[in-house]
Amino acid sequence: xxxxxxxxxxxxxxxxxxxxxxxxxxxxxxxxxxxxxxxxxxxxxxxxxxxxxxxxxxxxxxxxxxxxxxxxxxxxxxxxxxxxxxxxxxxxxxxxxxxxxxxxxxxxxxxxxxxxxxxxxxxxxxxxxxxxxxxxxxxxxxxxxxxxxxxxxxxxxxxxxxxxxxxxxxxxxxxxxxxxxxxxxxxxxxxxxxxxxxxxxxxxxxxxxxxxxxxxxxxxxxxxxxxxxxxxxxxxxxxxxxxxxxxxxxxxxxxxxxxxxxxxxxxxxxxxxxxxxxxxxxxxxxxxxxxxxxxxxxxxxxxxxxxxxxxxxxxxxxxxxxxxxxxxxxxxxxxxxxxxxxxxxxxxxxxxxxxxxxxxxxxxxxxxxxxxxxxxxxxxxxxxxxxxxxxxxxxxxxxxxxxxxxxxxxxxxxxxxxxxxxxxxxxxxxxxxxxxxxxxxxxxxxxxxxxxxxxxxxxxxxxxxxxxxxxxxxxxxxxxxxxxxxxxxxxxxxxxxxxxxxxxxxxxxxxxxxxxxxxxxxxxxxxxxxxxxxxxxxxxxxxxxxxxxxxxxxxxxxxxxxxxxxxxxxxxxxxxxxxxxxxxxxxxxxxxxxxxxxxxxxxxxxxxxxxxxxxxxxxxxxxxxxxxxxxxx
Numbered sequence: 199x200x201x202x203x204x205x206x207x208x209x210x211x212x213x214x215x216x217x218x219x220x221x222x223x224x225x226x227x228x229x230x231x232x233x234x235x236x237x238x239x240x241x242x243x244x245x246x247x248x249x250x251x252x253x254x255x256x257x258x259x260x261x262x263x264x265x266x267x268x269x270x271x272x273x274x275x276x277x278x279x280x281x282x283x284x285x286x287x288x289x290x291x292x293x294x295x296x297x298x299x300x301x302x303x304x305x306x307x308x309x310x311x312x313x314x315x316x317x318x319x320x321x322x323x324x325x326x327x328x329x330x331x332x333x334x335x336x337x338x339x340x341x342x343x344x345x346x347x348x349x350x351x352x353x354x355x356x357x358x359x360x361x362x363x364x365x366x367x368x369x370x371x372x373x374x375x376x377x378x379x380x381x382x383x384x385x386x387x388x389x390x391x392x393x394x395x396x397x398x399x400x401x402x403x404x405x406x407x408x409x410x411x412x413x414x415x416x417x418x419x420x421x422x423x424x425x426x427x428x429x430x431x432x433x434x435x436x437x438x439x440x441x442x443x444x445x446x447x448x449x450x451x452x453x454x455x456x457x458x459x460x461x462x463x464x465x466x467x468x469x470x471x472x473x474x475x476x477x478x479x480x481x482x483x484x485x486x487x488x489x490x491x492x493x494x495x496x497x498x499x500x501x502x503x504x505x506x507x508x509x510x511x512x513x514x515x516x517x518x519x520x521x522x523x524x525x526x527x528x529x530x531x532x533x534x535x536x537x538x539x540x541x542x543x544x545x546x547x548x549x550x551x552x553x554x555x556x557x558x559x560x561x562x563x564x565x566x567x568x569x570x571x572x573x574x575x576x577x578x579x580x581x582x583x584x585x586x587x588x589x590x591x592x593x594x595x596x597x598x599x600x601x602x603x604x605x606x607x608x609x610x611x612x613x614x615x616x617x618x619x620x621x622x623x624x625x626x627x628x629x630x631x632x633x634x635x636x637x638x639x640x641x642x643x644x645x646x647x648x649x650x651x652x653x654x655x656x657x658x659x660x661x662x663x664x665x666x667x668x669x670x671x672x673x674x675x676x677x678x679x680x681x682x683x684x685x686x687x688x689x690x691x692x693x694x695x696x697x698x699x700x701x702x703x704x705x706x707x708x709x710x711x712x713x714x715x716x717x718x719x720x721x722x723x724x725x726x727x728x729x730x731x732x733x734x735x736x737x738x739x740x741x742x743x744x745x746x747x748x749x750x751x752x753x754x755x756x757x758x759x760x761x762x763x764x765x766x767x768x769x770x771x772x773x774x775x776x777x778x779x780x781x782x783x784x785x786x787x788x789x790x791x792x793x794x795x796x797x798x799x800x801x802x803x804x805x806x807x808x809x810x811x812x813x814x815x816x817x818x819x820x821x822x823x824x825x826x827x828x829x830x831x
Contacts, residue, residue, distance in 0.1 A: 228256025236279035281309035290320035361820035395445035416753035450778030465513035670821035780808025
């Protein structure tokens with residue numbers, strides 16, 4: 199079964215092939231072409247298709263729409279951009295300057311009738327109507343980061359942030375714009391998947407606004423016989439076979455502790471401390487460190503995607519396990535390297551001696567196979583070096599800020615376990631993380647406990663002394679009072695926690711590039727976060743709990759009804775979407791959950807999506823801005 203990522207890649211490859219289905223013959227001899235994209239188009243393509251793959255698809259040059267470009271005749275130009283006024287103005291300017299002989303215009307989301315007419319008028323005026331071969335609406339307005347994960351925006355993601363949705367003085371038209379933007383992208387996701395979902399969401403939230411608008415848009419499209427995007431021909435079945443997926447729309451307010459939680463898995467740590475962005479992190483390159491004193495060391499970009507087997511296997515693993523796995527890979531690589539060196543010396547081709555390769559014996563065959571495996575070996579070495587750099591950078595943060603202790607402490611708070619140290623003692627410890635770390639810990643404690651006023655005042659004083667920014671507190675006080683009245687059980691983190699494994703393996707203690715002394719070897723206990731608990735209840739069609747008042751919307755029904763049908767079979771597939779920003783901790787928790795549900799005859803799947811991806815630092819900043827509004831009001 200094709201994943202969401204596969205389908206988006208296929209849509210983009212078809213676009214790069216002048217919107218013709220790809221055949222083997224065409225793949226062998228591609229037509230050379232230019233790709234002109236805006237920032238949005240670049241963000242969509244970069245996690246999916248490497249520069250090498252673009253070349254293989256015949257793209258000789260890929261350039262920003264708003265850069266200075268020279269005229270290049272005789273080569274078709276493929277445009278891939280959002281249909282904004284600014285972009286259309288620039289395309290009209292290209293027509294006027296006669297930059298290219300053939301234009302293929304692909305819009306990331308549908309272009310409005312009015313803007314299409316303006317574009318046609320610009321083409322007429324420039325006398326280049328015959329040069330425009332195709333204008334396409336592509337419906338790919340979302341960024342796929344994993345097979346089962348997408349976000350809506352990377353550039354200007356503040357426009358869809360938790361802050362943008364929740365700030366006090368958002369005008370109605372601004373809110374409509376935010377909701378329309380989310381709906382437009384979610385519609386693209388389901389066109390790409392080829393299925394119409396059944397929608398569930400909590401009442402009286404931003405998620406309900408999105409759900410109502412999306413249902414209307416899907417229904418209108420289904421009843422438009424000429425433009426129905428879900429009438430597939432026999433060769434194109436939807437991603438989810440004959441079963442319809444469940445779309446669960448949630449509001450970030452359902453769980454405010456997880457986005458601030460210090461984490462312990464590889465991918466989430468990379469996002470938290472190294473700002474993983476569009477599957478890429480920037481780390482200091484040890485090999486490139488500047489030699490002259492006072493000069494800055496070089497930074498290196500590292501791509502982390504599904505082509506990297508180590509990353510695919512370990513992105514969800516606790517950090518100590520990742521360090522061990524890197525060390526094991528290194529040992530394996532060294533033994534392969536030693537084997538090749540031994541072979542070379544036994545055959546006398548070590549150093550400068552050159553012996554004819556005609557010795558047809560066992561060693562020659564061995565060496566041939568060793569030589570053939572060299573490219574894979576080199577690639578393996580590159581990946582080991584890259585993960586060593588990334589893991590070392592993360593390890594330095596863990597040690598400097600005591601992130602292992604924060605993680606352990608927060609897990610105890612969230613799972614209602616007894617704390618072995620008073621929170622105020624931890625906060626006062628100058629070695630214990632940054633003011634920002636302390637603030638994150640305090641907010642989680644505030645959300646997950648009913649602390650008496652005296653304790654609150656004492657902690658507030660300690661936070662001030664530590665130099666913490668207390669701006670988020672007024673907003674969280676308001677949020678907590680609203681949630682108390684609307685949610686029966688705001689603290690749903692039971693069953694979490696950690697256990698400490700006493701010893702690291704020999705690998706990491708002896709002769710390793712990771713000195714793990716002073717870092718706790720914590721193992722995360724298997725537990726479901728609030729988002730996963732709600733997902734499970736809705737997929738299983740269980741009544742009761744907080745999902746009882748979730749709306750049920752089916753765009754395929756002629757009249758919209760909110761009544762949940764009785765005796766529904768459990769859903770095999772779900773798309774879980776977080777309005778107001780998601781994070782890798784929730785994504786990983788859903789991945790772990792669905793693995794436990796896989797059986798021989800049931801392949802259940804979950805796709806996690808979010809309006810934006812925010813790490814704790816960014817989320818804390820948004821809470822500060824919201825708190826300042828209340829404080830200043």
